[in-house]
Amino acid sequence: MEAILSVLQELGIPFQLQEHPATFTVEQSSKIHIDLEGYKVKNLFVKDKKKNYLLITLGKDKRADLKAIAAQQGLGRLSFCDAQELADYLGITPGSVSPLCIMADRDNKVTLLLDRDCKDRFILCHPLRNTATIRISYDDFLRFAGHFGHSVTLLDC
Numbered sequence: 001m002e003a004i005l006s007v008l009q010e011l012g013i014p015f016q017l018q019e020h021p022a023t024f025t026v027e028q029s030s031k032i033h034i035d036l037e038g039y040k041v042k043n044l045f046v047k048d049k050k051k052n053y054l055l056i057t058l059g060k061d062k063r064a065d066l067k068a069i070a071a072q073q074g075l076g077r078l079s080f081c082d083a084q085e086l087a088d089y090l091g092i093t094p095g096s097v098s099p100l101c102i103m104a105d106r107d108n109k110v111t112l113l114l115d116r117d118c119k120d121r122f123i124l125c126h127p128l129r130n131t132a133t134i135r136i137s138y139d140d141f142l143r144f145a146g147h148f149g150h151s152v153t154l155l156d157c
Helices: 002-010 026-030 066-073 083-090 099-104 138-147
Strands: 016-019 039-047 053-059 110-115 122-125 132-137 152-155
Touching (some): 053 099, 099 122
16 A cells, blocks of 8 residues: 555545554445545446456445446456456555556556446545555546556446
8 A cells, every 4th residue: 555655646646544443345435434425436346258358346225237347348258256366467466456556557457447337536546455445536546547558447336
């Protein structure tokens, strides 16, 4: 997490952080009181058979229609990545997936897809560990992703 905070400070990106007990699922996170105001998200790391990797961030209460997302992106059937792929491509363990993980993808092998409802809002996500939540604005997140050579594709979901 210190790496994230360091980059945010280096880029002059304001953020708020709240520590809390570990959460591994959306259901668990719903039981934690977060004082930060913003759009709570969940994150999925998926791939197709051709090893096209997607990091999908969408509202915590939304259903991810992987078939529709695959069709929209011109990909084959999507499946969830395993713990080793999480470590190799995003540098994290299961339960800590966050759009901020994109900083670990230095080779740009992961496509970043963001729920259109994140636009013009504050995003609440993990700062690479599931024992805290960070609040960052959409525009600042775009700047963060761009710093690591990533663009964001907006999803209608």
